Amino acid sequence: MITTEAAVLTAVNTPLKLTTIHVDDPEPNEVRVAVSNVGLCHSDLHYMTGTVGTDLPVVVGHEVAGVVEAVGSSVTGLRPGDRVTGALTPSCGRCVNCNAGHSTQCRTVAEARQRPRPAFQLPNGEPIARLADIGAFSRHILMRENSLVKLPDEVPLHVGCLLSCCIITGVGAVFRGAQVRPGSTVAVIGCC
Ligand SMILES: [Zn+2]
Ligand SMILES: [Zn+2]
Incomplete structure (x- = not known):
């Protein structure tokens, strides 16, 4: 276990509070990452404003x-x-959906999210929830090995963090959701 700092949400529509927390040791298939860069996604705001429910306290990001x-x-x-x-x-990385290249529809995702102890705790032992089991607004996080991708040397960390959600969400919407292909006619509606 290590002690670090995280921006913790204790009640919706209140400011995040920089808080001392404990981060558990990695489970056999987990990796502890020293966070360098984090994007701010609208999903984080949904939790912070209560439009999506969450356990509290929570670390979003x-x-x-x-x-x-x-x-x-x-x-x-x-x-x-x-x-x-x-x-x-x-x-x-092993079930039929993962083997077919559809890892976002992993059949054992609920099991994959479980761990024997809370990943984050307050110093008094109270567990802290993590958005998407990540909780990136912490200086240190725990993630499963196969949820992490090495960045090429030429990709700076402040760019690489956007690959986690921002870029792949847009690319997925274009190429998978809307099925845009060369020659397609499209309407581009603002930016989010
Ligand atoms: Zn996001
Ligand atoms: Zn799977």
Whole structure:
């Protein structure tokens, strides 16, 4: 366990409070990341304003990039010092949907989200929820190895964090949702 700081939401429509928290040790398949950069997504605001319900207290933030600082005993693909960005939805990498390339529809996602102890706790032992089981508005986070992607050296961390949600959401909407192809006629409606 380490002690760090996170911006904690204790009640909707109130400011986040910079708070001392405890971050658990990585489980065998988890990685602890020192967070360097985080985007602010409208999903974070939904939790902060109460339009999407959440347990409280909670650490929001999910568009994250940082540097690996500790790995669990089963982790083989990452090591301390690796620069990474996080994926929003955890996946097992083994079920039929994962094997078909649809990791966002992993059949064991509920199981993947479970861990034996809270990842974040207040110093008094009270558990702190994490948006998307990430809670990126913390200086240190825990994520599963297969929810992290190494960033190429030429991608700076402040750009890499946007790959977590902002960029892939837009790209998915264009190429998967709207099925835009070369030659398609499209209307571009503002920016969000
Ligand atoms: Zn987002
Ligand atoms: Zn799966």
